[in-house]
Amino acid sequence: MATEVTVPVLGESITEATLGEWLKQPGDAVAVDEPIASLETDKVSVEVPSPVAGVMGQHAVQVGDTVLVGAMIATIDAGDGAPAAAAAPQPAVLQSPAAEAQASPAATAGQQAPASDPRDTPAALSPSVRRAVLEHGVDPATVKGTGKDGRLTKDDVAAAAASTPAPAPAPAAAPPVSASVAASTGRKEERVRMTRLRQTIAKRLKEAQNTAALLTTFNDVDMTAVIEARAKYKDLFEKKHGVRLGFMGFFVKAACLALKDIPSVNASIEGDEIVYHDYADISVAVSSPGGLVVPVVRDADQMSVAQVEKTIGDFGKRAKDGTLKMDEMKGGTFTISNGGVFGSLMSTPIINPPQAAVLGLHRIEDRAVVVNGQIVIRPMMYLALSYDHRLIDGREAVTFLVALKNAIEDPTRILIDL
Structure with missing residues (x-):
């Protein structure tokens, strides 16, 4: 039978x-x-x-x-x-x-x-x-x-x-x-049907452009302090927590601090209402064989750097294996996308509706900057915040990026919630 x-x-x-x-x-x-x-x-x-x-x-x-x-x-x-x-x-x-x-x-x-x-x-x-x-x-x-x-x-x-x-x-x-x-x-062409995931990505990104009033503001950040902290503690960190110490843990925690200061960046629009969230569910864009997927680190503001790194590492591995679960992709109040791992110098990321903002990270490169009146070489990264101008004003977007920049350049702020 x-x-x-x-x-x-x-x-x-x-x-x-x-x-x-x-x-x-x-x-x-x-x-x-x-x-x-x-x-x-x-x-x-x-x-x-x-x-x-x-x-x-x-x-x-x-x-x-x-x-x-x-x-x-x-x-x-x-x-x-x-x-x-x-x-x-x-x-x-x-x-x-x-x-x-x-x-x-x-x-x-x-x-x-x-x-x-x-x-x-x-x-x-x-x-x-x-x-x-x-x-x-x-x-x-x-x-x-x-x-x-x-x-x-x-x-x-x-x-x-x-x-x-x-x-x-x-x-x-x-x-x-x-x-x-x-x-x-002697010239060839190939026609390949778009996967359902790629069709959905295209539809959602175009919907965001058609609906939201998108605007992007930029800043740069000196990565010296984070790089030194990572070099000093990476071996002990991996030995104790079983995961490598990367940069995403610092950026997620710094973003959580900035979101508390500027709650509109962590909000969303539903109809004619603004929904403010007193929690930070951070969507992290990771690559998969079928395209970009965005699993959610839930309650990231309550996690340690080690817990964030473990969660993101697990998401990345399972995205490649195609074993991410549907529930792990739902929700999210703010997104971080790291194009720097592919060599991107600067970009204008598109928000992930119904979220109101997305943070774009880029590659780290040595540049000449002026510090205390002296020209020095520092490892610098451009930051890009794309946001829905219907909800977030320019002042709030700039303030958010400055708060994030301060936390990365002085990681002690993350420890003392400053």
Whole structure:
């Protein structure tokens, strides 16, 4: 008897998702609660667990399809995953979607290599890895995956292509349109459907520009004191707390102090009302394979620097693994985005609605500055505060940045709440 696998509840107000990847193929043995598929929502990727143990049955939807909450996406059959129970063997070579649809079951079974790993079949590959395989002409069955559960990554494919001569791609492997363009002009184009996360990012950022009266004010900060404190205590800090001492802990705590002094920067607009928050839930922008995500450090004003660093470090690791939870992305009263880790000198960040402000951090570089009438070299960083001018006046924005600057240049202020 087959058991249906349905799309689970994804979170408040989220009714649909996109099937990003099949983690199990027809005929694979499946354990209870073992992930069989990955769904892309507006914020994070969500794995769909198997409700029972058995054998993976037929896929009801394809990668890239939009599915509703509660919809059936696959079936789980009773059994132990023996090869004879495989319902739909996968071809060992890549084919175009049209060729896959026309291939007969007997021919497909004849082409399949007995020792191939189901995780490396075309349907199991993510769209980006599948494109890399097509570009480099690499047989995925011959490449050892280093990704999650042994699945292939783009780096695995690139390394395999660099170590062995790339075979000439079969005519069916290249899209006909691209082939004709390449043959006539030597120029190629690639069209890739936007992920649901990227669509949501685009929609929210444009909504912020259309709704808020955005303005950005700048300042710079001397990082000497923080750099010296970090160099002096980083070893002891890591030994005691099990996490590296970075700069974000200082900036989060300094921002919390400044938010207390200027509460409008920590507020939001709802209708014709201003909502002031007596807590600081700091959204921290981190990179993930699918785009920028913004998990929330809740009650950051009540945390120590060590607790902030641990929380942000955990967010960063799980963002790369795609295991952030939906609840961890909700809320937030103020955002900090650190473009300096990528080398950014200056930017004008866009607020994350319904928040009223976002702080942009940038790279640290030695610059000549005047201190007590003397020209000296100091490690300087530009700070950018973008804010909703409907709620925050220029005086308040500048005052906030000055308070933040003072706390970073004299970290003792963070300790004594000054």
